[in-house]
């Protein structure tokens with residue numbers, strides 16, 4: 514099973530949908546995206562197919578069990594079959610949610626994504642990890658279910674709020690540490706559509722090699738262990754949390770060069786805000802430890818795998834005990850209070 518990733522023109526979205534080999538199309542679209550673009554994506558031009566449309570609460574709000582139940586009951590009630598094809602139009606939250614619907618309904622149907630945020634174009638829509646949240650944490654109910662197509666249409670970025678653009682830049686920054694050619698494109702300030710392509714291709718390559726994340730794919734979790742905790746504690750966008758997660762990881766377990774590199778990349782990507790979310794506040798060790806213990810990447814009850822960077826493109830995965838992580842944070846907590854990039 515393989516995902517085809519390609520750039521498409523906004524005007525050819527309906528043509529792409531018409532090409533899908535199915536007589537039933539399910540569409541899940543982000544509420545906010547749909548209010549901006551529905552007048553230009555004319556579903557009535559879909560030919561010879563039954564079309565079932567479900568509007569999702571915008572962004573992260575949809576990733577819950579109640580909305581999941583509502584969506585699947587809606588589609589099942591309307592009558593669908595195994596060869597139905599689900600199309601998601603939205604950012605990473607909508608594709609996580611829609612992909613989970615596709616993975617579970619009738620034990621799995623085909624699906625495709627039209628990512629509408631920078632973060633979903635470079636990352637979330639690719640690789641088949643799909644999930645909704647639980648009260649105990651993010652993405653705790655999920656599956657691996659690859660989409661057939663990812664249709665990247667940069668026009669959607671024209672309406673993306675600045676804060677969401679910066680969030681996407683946080684994931685682009687992550688890729689720069691994993692792959693020298695992406696690092697080089699960013700430092701040379703190449704056109705964004707090239708950078709999007711390289712990030713998407715890089716993720717697709719890792720995913721093909723290691724769908725279930727038992728090997729090379731683990732490197733994509735750089736910064737995510739702390740990043741998810743930061744996202745949860747401070748309620749800031751995913752990619753921005755990942756950037757601060759990488760910064761915190763480097764501060765605790767990395768090198769001076771790692772910290773210099775992240776500062777240079779943040780500048781090249783024009784990500785604003787130099788102060789860490791915990792700047793001048795009590796560093797939240799207990800909350801971070803509590804969140805870590807629920808992370809899906811824990812390799813045992815008392816340890817977790819962390820991705821570290823020896824140099825750009827040179828990655829190692831190490832296992833750290835919770836005791837060591839806690840002790841390292843305790844030892845640095847005063848310094849962390851003043852942490853800036």
Ligand SMILES: NC(=O)c1ccc[n+]([C@@H]2O[C@H](COP(=O)([O-])OP(=O)(O)OC[C@H]3O[C@@H](n4cnc5c(N)ncnc54)[C@H](O)[C@@H]3O)[C@@H](O)[C@H]2O)c1
Pocket residue numbers: 543544545546549571572573576603604605606607609629630631632633636637638639640641642643651652669670671672673674677680681751752
């Ligand atoms: N599955 C994966 O591999 C993976 C990887 C990274 C992140 N994620 C998930 O992705 C989610 C974050 O996704 P995201 O950053 O793409 O944001 P999002 O989907 O949460 O959307 C953020 C906001 O932007 C709005 N929006 C989306 N596209 C827009 C557009 N073109 N114009 C105007 N507004 C638009 C949405 O309505 C929402 O309010 C998180 O839930 C995270 O867990 C998943």
